[in-house]
Amino acid sequence: MINIENLTKKYQDKKVLNNISFNVKKGEILGFLGPNGAGKTTTLRIITGFIAPTKGKVKVAKIDLSKDSLSVRKKIGYLAENNPLYDDMKVYEFLYFIASLKGVKKEKIVRKIREINKTCGLEKVISRPINELSKGYKQRVGLAQAMINNPEILILDEPTSGLDPNQIVEIRELIKKIGEEKTVIFSTHILSEVQAVCDRIIIIHNGKIVASGTSEELLKSTGSKKTIYVKIKGNRDEVLGQLKRIEGADDVNIKDKESDNVYGYEIKSEKNIDLREKLSTKVMKNNWSILEFRKEEKGLEDVFRKLTK
């Protein structure tokens, strides 16, 4: 649906984007992840035709953006960063204005507004001026505006920034619902959001793509070691020595201390080795007792931090 080839963007001499290429399939929800200033907004602005790249090509539904930006813009619904809206207009007027500029036929506009009103839950505020709305409602107006002409592609730049936790969940659900039928790209620096919503993730850092794949794939590709955490009651040095002797345990550390003779240990091993059984036999043999036992999951957060440091 969207093909991006060798995108480079320079501001003066600074390369904001450095040779980025990726594709988005039809019906996919793509999470665009990166720290602030990584080049997320710039990329999205290029795809939506607001700015032009220094080099590179963007194709949307096989149409070259540089040749026919108008047809591309017709296919895209865009929620820009910070959600700019005409504050002095009423919600209804605003949606009417956007709909007619997006080429929705006059006789259909009212019906469209009614539909979007329901999808985005704007019933309560439809006749109020936008500047009187709460941030959550403004965000919904922004989404409604992006979807009013039923575009095939939605591009959302940090749609949940600045919302409270309840609103974030609401907007996220909304995006999920929309994503069932449409191709969605959305940028964020909130990791749990990506995990909750996206089919695929692209992590961008300093204008370069540093990772791409599903969240499982990303976890696998970077988390090279497996970690087991176990809390054992027993003599510290004895336990440590014995644990180190387990075959396959690469690294054993003391993580924390609860009381005398009760310590938490961290045992690292290669990915494909399962130490759990050996560990428990060892403990039983020595007559220690296990107080806690868990597999430590490396979260996407670690992946993110590792890739974007």
Added chain:
Amino acid sequence: MNNIYTIFRKEMANYFNSPIAYIFVAVFLISSTWLFFQNFFLNGQATMRGYFYFLPWIFLFLAPAISMRSFAEERRSGTLELLLTLPVKDWEVVLGKFLSNVIFITITILLSITVPISINILGQIDMGTVIGGYLGAILLASSYLSLGLFVSSFTKNQIVAFIISIAGLFFLFILGANFVLNVIPTFLVPIFSFLGLGTHFDNITKGVVDTRDLIYYFSFIFLFLWLTVRSIESRNWK
């Protein structure tokens, strides 16, 4: 066409939904009629000459006040990104905004129709010069607005747009003024007097509608609208 109309209508609604429009109209009518009627009874002539004499100077401040927000405000609040990523051509945006400015100032100018009516009660007024004067005023105001729109398109600060527009217009206006024409070399005089915004206005208010003056104003407007479109497009080759 539809898009231009949609943008035009939104901009118009914008004026009249806020107090700006009413303040603007009031300031214009009060200042222009007051300046005019100050001397009117001393002269004792049933003519609007004096009225049109002041207009270019009043517009010098009022026209930039209208045009300054057109793009600067959109840039500041970020809505320019919203507007320009819609399937709308850049020139449609520029034209829609320009027309709304022009129609708004035309309405304002036409509201001063009470002046010729009042004069006509006092004595016979020459309708030719009045119509010519109004036509000239609208053309002059539109030219001012086109320059103001252009200036507004490359800043996000309305005040900057306002002041630069005034400076630019002032420069172009005095280009054809007598005290400038007196000091420059003789061969430059016809060029300067043709380029000056004011010279053409004087001709029209005398009741003489010359094609040269019309061509001047229309090309002036066209040039600055074209520059505005280029300036909006410039985001593409930055």
